[in-house]
Amino acid sequence: MGQAMIQGMIRSGSVSIDQISATAITEETIDFVSGEIGIRISDDNKRLAADSDILFLAVKPYVYQGVIEQIKSELSEDTIIVTIAPGINLETMRKYLGKNVKVIRSMPNTPSLVGEGMSVLCPNELVTETELNAVLDLYESFGKAEVIKENLMDAVPAVSGSSPAFVYMFIEAMADTAVQQGFPRDKAYKMAAQSVSGAAKMILETGEHPGKLKDDVCTPGGVTIEGVTALEKHGLRKAVIEAMNATTERSGYLSKQ
Numbered sequence: 001m002g003q004a005m006i007q008g009m010i011r012s013g014s015v016s017i018d019q020i021s022a023t024a025i026t027e028e029t030i031d032f033v034s035g036e037i038g039i040r041i042s043d044d045n046k047r048l049a050a051d052s053d054i055l056f057l058a059v060k061p062y063v064y065q066g067v068i069e070q071i072k073s074e075l076s077e078d079t080i081i082v083t084i085a086p087g088i089n090l091e092t093m094r095k096y097l098g099k100n101v102k103v104i105r106s107m108p109n110t111p112s113l114v115g116e117g118m119s120v121l122c123p124n125e126l127v128t129e130t131e132l133n134a135v136l137d138l139y140e141s142f143g144k145a146e147v148i149k150e151n152l153m154d155a156v157p158a159v160s161g162s163s164p165a166f167v168y169m170f171i172e173a174m175a176d177t178a179v180q181q182g183f184p185r186d187k188a189y190k191m192a193a194q195s196v197s198g199a200a201k202m203i204l205e206t207g208e209h210p211g212k213l214k215d216d217v218c219t220p221g222g223v224t225i226e227g228v229t230a231l232e233k234h235g236l237r238k239a240v241i242e243a244m245n246a247t248t249e250r251s252g253y254l255s256k257q
């Protein structure tokens with residue numbers, strides 16, 4: 001996820017390669033990132049923490065506590081820490097840090113890599129409006145971003161952080177069926193993915209209700225309504241609601257750890 005955000009920022013031209021430094025633990029990642037992306041990267045978390053104005057913690061949730069333990073003595077009162085992990089809430093950060101530090105809790109998603117990310121942010125009380133806007137600008141360099149209150153943060157992965165995985169499954173199922181009908185695999189992915197991307201753009205750009213856009217496709221007595229009826233019969237909406245609630249439940253569980 002960290003690599004997607006870094007590449008998204010660099011590709012947008014809003015940040016230059018020499019303004020970004022990173023750390024990782026495996027030689028493989030360090031070699032890949034320095035070779036492919038070209039930023040400075042090492043395994044020295046303390047040094048990076050001391051040198052950073054805005055410090056993104058892009059590790060797995062269970063790694064946060066150990067990394068913070070390692071770096072907390074290096075943080076100045078001006079450092080802004082940005083988290084990207086589900087379940088790492090602002091109170092948990094205060095506990096791990098042992099003092100009040102500027103923290104922005106966020107939830108990005110992987111389409112940030114291609115400039116189509118959706119991120120949601122929530123600052124603690126020490127972050128000024130100017131600082132929040134500076135971080136928001138970074139997130140908006142690789143997609144869209146929203147600021148919300150923390151009580152909704154656990155519900156964000158289902159809607160945007162994790163949901164690309166659900167959409168990939170939908171596209172994969174469409175493409176598999178197209179292949180079954182005889183389409184070559186590459187054309188099947190292109191047709192399914194472009195249709196999903198186009199449909200999403202229709203919602204964003206026309207502002208129309210998704211139900212109306214769906215109705216516009218369904219010719220009376222035509223072919224689409226047969227597919228729509230089959231999706232209803234097999235519980236598409238129910239499956240989506242179950243998936244969203246399971247994702248949010250897990251976020252809530254991680255938040256309470």
Ligand SMILES: NC(=O)C1=CN([C@@H]2O[C@H](COP(=O)(O)OP(=O)(O)OC[C@H]3O[C@@H](n4cnc5c(N)ncnc54)[C@H](O)[C@@H]3O)[C@@H](O)[C@H]2O)C=CC1
Pocket residue numbers: 001002023024025026029045058059060061063067084085086107108109110161162
């Ligand atoms: N993959 C996704 O779609 C999204 C992931 N996230 C969150 O992003 C975080 C990272 O997830 P992924 O990128 O998927 O995992 P990943 O395993 O691909 O990346 C984690 C990175 O952390 C580095 N790392 C591990 N321990 C470290 C340490 N002690 N010091 C410095 N670097 C260390 C690893 O070298 C690796 O590059 C997680 O908290 C995840 O929940 C949030 C939104 C979307």
Ligand SMILES: O=C(O)[C@@H]1CCC=N1
Pocket residue numbers: 086157161162
């Ligand atoms: O699955 C996860 O926990 C992370 C957070 C959102 C997307 N991937």
